[in-house]
Amino acid sequence: MIHSRSRRSRVALAVAGGGLALALVAACGGTTKDSAPEADTGAGNEKVADPNAPIKEGLKIAFLPKEIDNPYENIVDAGGIAAVEELGGEGKEVGPSDASASSQVSYINTLVQQNQDAIVIAANDPNAVAPALKEAMAKDIAVVSYDSDAAPDARQVFVNQANSEDIGRTQIKMISEQIGGKGKIAILSATPNATNQNTWIDFMKDELTKPEYADIELVKVAYGDDDDQKSFQETQALLQSIPDLKGIVSPTTVGISAAARYISSSPYKGKVALTGLGTPNQMRQFIKDGTVEEFALWDPEQLGYLAGYAAAALASGQITGAEGEVLKAGELGERTIGKDGEIILGPPTTFNADNIDKYDF
Numbered sequence: 001m002i003h004s005r006s007r008r009s010r011v012a013l014a015v016a017g018g019g020l021a022l023a024l025v026a027a028c029g030g031t032t033k034d035s036a037p038e039a040d041t042g043a044g045n046e047k048v049a050d051p052n053a054p055i056k057e058g059l060k061i062a063f064l065p066k067e068i069d070n071p072y073e074n075i076v077d078a079g080g081i082a083a084v085e086e087l088g089g090e091g092k093e094v095g096p097s098d099a100s101a102s103s104q105v106s107y108i109n110t111l112v113q114q115n116q117d118a119i120v121i122a123a124n125d126p127n128a129v130a131p132a133l134k135e136a137m138a139k140d141i142a143v144v145s146y147d148s149d150a151a152p153d154a155r156q157v158f159v160n161q162a163n164s165e166d167i168g169r170t171q172i173k174m175i176s177e178q179i180g181g182k183g184k185i186a187i188l189s190a191t192p193n194a195t196n197q198n199t200w201i202d203f204m205k206d207e208l209t210k211p212e213y214a215d216i217e218l219v220k221v222a223y224g225d226d227d228d229q230k231s232f233q234e235t236q237a238l239l240q241s242i243p244d245l246k247g248i249v250s251p252t253t254v255g256i257s258a259a260a261r262y263i264s265s266s267p268y269k270g271k272v273a274l275t276g277l278g279t280p281n282q283m284r285q286f287i288k289d290g291t292v293e294e295f296a297l298w299d300p301e302q303l304g305y306l307a308g309y310a311a312a313a314l315a316s317g318q319i320t321g322a323e324g325e326v327l328k329a330g331e332l333g334e335r336t337i338g339k340d341g342e343i344i345l346g347p348p349t350t351f352n353a354d355n356i357d358k359y360d361f
Helices: 071-085 101-113 130-138 164-178 195-207 228-241 253-264 280-288 300-316
Strands: 060-064 090-094 118-121 142-146 157-160 183-189 216-223 245-250 273-276 295-297 326-328 334-336 342-344 349-351
Touching: 060 071, 060 101, 060 300, 071 090, 071 253, 071 300, 090 101, 101 118, 101 130, 118 130, 118 300, 130 142, 142 300, 157 300, 164 195, 164 216, 164 245, 164 273, 164 295, 183 195, 183 228, 183 253, 195 216, 216 228, 228 245, 228 253, 245 253, 253 273, 253 280, 273 295, 280 349, 300 326
Parallel strands: 060 090, 060 118, 118 142, 142 157, 157 342, 183 216, 183 245, 245 273
Antiparallel strands: 295 349, 326 334
8 A cells, every 4th residue: 555645834833941952844845856966875886976067857755654644654654755845846655554675675675666766764774675675776766764673774864863882871861860769661663674773772871871771671672563553552561570660761752652552551550650752742642741851752743854855965966875964954954964874963862741732742
């Protein structure tokens, strides 16, 4: 099943304090492949970027999320599709109904046959999707990964939400504060092979080795496969199998909302802390009813906006994904491409009862 999604109206939101700001903004981006300079395929062909090359009109760019009904990634893709449309191109969101790499591969193959100018993907498995993505790049289709990276040689650019280390360590700091610095905790992740989840979890584990967390014990990492019902059931299993569990960290928007739903109507409400990564609209009721004290996220629509710009710039030959190149990202300003083609959106924002009503996404 193929879905196309249109941009919502422009909304600007600002966060007071800490110098952090979020803007849900419309994006720009677009080009046509036939007239664009060749881009670096990441597979051994050396290309040269032309930062003055015009963004071409008529680009066809497809956004491939982990699964088509993931609310968070729908927001990301809406931002990216708007970017393409505002530059006169055609953007669409396509994807499987299950979060599996094999399902994504079939969609990649179809997009290659459709001669898309760029594919923007959140990979369910970095290596499983790599052969299909390499085939796309061999046919001069630009490949951008976002949120969950593909193998570095299977894409030109990875648009990351924030510094992965900051994301991982921030979640441990939040759960520590909420459980008073002591007790058993568990992690409710997405899929076992999700690149972003595993990177954040590695930093969480490293953070826990610091002396200030000596009284906190990570007892289990569970996987809800970014499926609402499975995440709900995994939360139930964690709480029933570990009766003295003090907190759960869920670095996935599907997982944290499912966990909050279970805890909110259970005897564990007020006894077991829950934090992680979620959207304000998903988590608002759980903040207000006291199930959740605080969680974090970045602006997902800005993430899509940035990915849309990167895809357009790659397809036009403005960038190749090489370290040190500068991406012009419209209202987000400029971003310098880092090691292994990584572009970082910015730091995450924490949400709690004091500020959650300032956000609508």
